Amino acid sequence: MSLDVDPAPEGIDATELEPPPRTRIPLSAVPRDPFFWVRVVAMICYGIGYVYWFRTKGLIIDRISVALSVAIFLSCAFAGKPWRRWAILLIDATLYALMWFCYEMTRGAADHLGFPLQVQALRNIDKFLFFGTDPNVWMQRRFYHPGAAGIRWYDDVASATYYTHFVFPVIAMAVVWAASRYQWVRFMKRFATLLGVACVMFVVFPTVPPWMASSPKYHYRILPPLARHTGRGFTDLGFHGFVKGWQQALDWGNAIAAMPSLHAAFSLFVPAFYLPWIRRKPLKALVLVFPLIMLTSLVYFGEHWVIDGLVGWALVGGSFWFWDRVERWQRERRAALALHTLDEREAMSGVRGASVATAAL
Amino acid sequence: MSPTPPTVLLDRSFVEALRDDAHEAHARVVECYRELVDDYEARRIRLRARIDVLGRRDPLFAPVERIHIAAQHRRAASRLVRSPIGVAVVVATDPSIGHAIDPAIGESGDPPADVPVLLDEDTALTLVLMRREGITRIATLDATFDAFELTVFPAA
Numbered sequence: 001m002s003l004d005v006d007p008a009p010e011g012i013d014a015t016e017l018e019p020p021p022r023t024r025i026p027l028s029a030v031p032r033d034p035f036f037w038v039r040v041v042a043m044i045c046y047g048i049g050y051v052y053w054f055r056t057k058g059l060i061i062d063r064i065s066v067a068l069s070v071a072i073f074l075s076c077a078f079a080g081k082p083w084r085r086w087a088i089l090l091i092d093a094t095l096y097a098l099m100w101f102c103y104e105m106t107r108g109a110a111d112h113l114g115f116p117l118q119v120q121a122l123r124n125i126d127k128f129l130f131f132g133t134d135p136n137v138w139m140q141r142r143f144y145h146p147g148a149a150g151i152r153w154y155d156d157v158a159s160a161t162y163y164t165h166f167v168f169p170v171i172a173m174a175v176v177w178a179a180s181r182y183q184w185v186r187f188m189k190r191f192a193t194l195l196g197v198a199c200v201m202f203v204v205f206p207t208v209p210p211w212m213a214s215s216p217k218y219h220y221r222i223l224p225p226l227a228r229h230t231g232r233g234f235t236d237l238g239f240h241g242f243v244k245g246w247q248q249a250l251d252w253g254n255a256i257a258a259m260p261s262l263h264a265a266f267s268l269f270v271p272a273f274y275l276p277w278i279r280r281k282p283l284k285a286l287v288l289v290f291p292l293i294m295l296t297s298l299v300y301f302g303e304h305w306v307i308d309g310l311v312g313w314a315l316v317g318g319s320f321w322f323w324d325r326v327e328r329w330q331r332e333r334r335a336a337l338a339l340h341t342l343d344e345r346e347a348m349s350g351v352r353g354a355s356v357a358t359a360a361l
Numbered sequence: 362m363s364p365t366p367p368t369v370l371l372d373r374s375f376v377e378a379l380r381d382d383a384h385e386a387h388a389r390v391v392e393c394y395r396e397l398v399d400d401y402e403a404r405r406i407r408l409r410a411r412i413d414v415l416g417r418r419d420p421l422f423a424p425v426e427r428i429h430i431a432a433q434h435r436r437a438a439s440r441l442v443r444s445p446i447g448v449a450v451v452v453a454t455d456p457s458i459g460h461a462i463d464p465a466i467g468e469s470g471d472p473p474a475d476v477p478v479l480l481d482e483d484t485a486l487t488l489v490l491m492r493r494e495g496i497t498r499i500a501t502l503d504a505t506f507d508a509f510e511l512t513v514f515p516a517a
Binding site: 024025026027028029030031032033080082083084085180182183276277328331332333334335337338339340341342345346349 | 364365382391394395398399401402404407419420421422423424429431432433434437440441444446488489491492493497507508509510511
C-alpha cells in the first residue's frame with residue numbers, strides 16, 4: 001500500500017500547503033490488559049526459580065517433570081487471559097503431549113518391529129565422506145585424554161552444547177507458545193513433522209551408534225573401543241545433578257534410535273526458526289555455527305555417526321520447505337477465493353445496475 | 362520463514378461498505394481490499410477482523426482471521442468509553458472543539474462535565490482489541506480512528 005502525495009504547484013513551498021501538525025493519540029493511551037504485569041512478574045519469578053533449580057538440583061529432564069514445568073510456565077504466561085484462550089491452550093497442550101507420547105512409544109518399540117539393524121552401512125558412508133577415515137575414531141584419538149586431568153576446554157564446550165538439547169528446544173517452544181499462537185502453530189507443524197518422520201526412520205532404520213558398535217560389551221565391535229564421555233565436561237562445569245539425572249533418563253531411552261540424530265536436528269531447528277528475528281548478519285552466522293558444534297560434539301563423543309546428523313539437518317530443511325510450500329499454497333488459495341468472490345459480486349451488482357437502468361428507460 | 366507479518370484489522374465500517382454495493386465508498390473500499398488481499402498473498406500482512414463483524418463464514422473473507430471477543434474485552438471497552446480518553450477522541454475528531462489536544466489527557470485528565478463522550482462501545486471494543494493484540498493498522502471508514510496513531514486504510 002502506498003501513500004502517494006500530490007506534488008505542490010511550482011513556485012509554492014510545499015510546507016506552506018501542509019495543514020498544521022495534528023496531535024494524535026498514541027494507542028498506548030488505551031489501557032492495557034490489567035493482568036499484563038501480573039504475567040510479566042510471574043514469568044520472571046518462574047525464570048528465577050528455574051535457574052535456581054537448575055543450579056541446585058540439576059536440570060528438569062524426565063518427561064513428566066518437563067511437562068509440569070512447561071504447564072507452570074504457561075499458567076504464568078496465560079494468567080488473566082480469556083477462557084477461550086485457555087480452552088485453546090488446553091487443546092494445544094493435549095496435542096503436544098500426545099505428540100511426545102507417540103514419539104516415545106514409537107522410539108521405544110523401534111528395535112522390536114523386525115527391521116534389520118544398521119551397523120556397517122553407516123560406518124561405510126562416514127568412511128566414504130571422510131576419505132577412508134572413521135571420524136569418531138579420528139577425533140577421539142586426536143582430542144580425547146582419559147581421566148579427570150585430561151579434560152580440556154573443548155570437552156566443556158562439547159558437553160555443554162550436547163546438553164543444550166534438553167533445554168533449548170523446550171524453552172524455544174515455551175517462549176513461542178506464550179508469545180504468539182500464530183507462530184506456535186508454525187513452529188509445531190514443522191516440529192511435529194520432523195518428529196514424525198524421525199520416528200518412522202527409527203523403525204525402518206534401527207541404527208547402532210558408534211559407541212555401541214565399538215563397545216566390547218556388544219558383539220558388533222566394528223570400531224576400535226571409543227570412550228563415551230558425554231557427561232564429564234558438564235560435570236567439570238559443576239552440573240553433577242543434571243548428569244546424574246540424564247544417566248537415569250537413559251534407562252528408558254532407545255540406544256539404537258540413532259538415525260536421524262535429533263540432537264543435530266533440534267540444534268538446527270531452533271536457530272532456523274528464530275533466524276528471521278535476528279537482524280545482524282554476523283549474529284546470524286554465529287547462530288548457525290551452533291549446529292556445527294553440536295554435530296562435531298556428537299561425533300567426538302561417539303554418540304552418532306556423521307551421516308545421522310546430516311540426515312537430521314536434511315529433515316529440518318525438508319520440514320521447513322514442505323510447510324513453507326503448504327502455507328504459501330493456502331495463502332494463494334484463500335486470496336484467490338476472496339478475489340473470485342469479489343469479482344462475482346461486482347459482476348452481479350453490475351448486471352443488477354444495468355437491469356435497473358433498462359427498467360427505468 | 363519470517364516473523365509475524367503486521368496485522369491489518371478490518372473494521373465494521375469497512376466490511377459493511379465492502380458488502381454493500383450501494384454504499385457511497387464501495388468502489389474505494391473494493392479497490393483497497395484488493396490491494397490488501399494482494400499484500401496478504403505476498404505475506405506482507407495478516408488480515409484480521411472481529412468475529413461479530415464478519416458474521417457467518419463468507420468466502421469473500423477467506424483470508425481474514427477471526428478475533429474472538431471475551432467478556433473482559435467488553436468490560437474494558439465500557440470502561441474506556443467512560444474514561445478520559447473518550448473525551449480526548451471527541452476533542453481530536455470534532456473540529457468545532459479544536460484539533461490540538463494534550464495527549465496526557467488520556468493518562469491523567471478528568472473529563473470535563475460539559476463535553477459529551479462520543480466514543481461508542483463498538484469503537485472502544487475495537488480499540489481494546491487492537492491494544493491487546495498489538496495491532497496498529499486498520500482498514501476503516503470511521504474517522505474516529507484518525508485521532509489515534511494508527512495506519513489507516515484506505516489512505517485519505
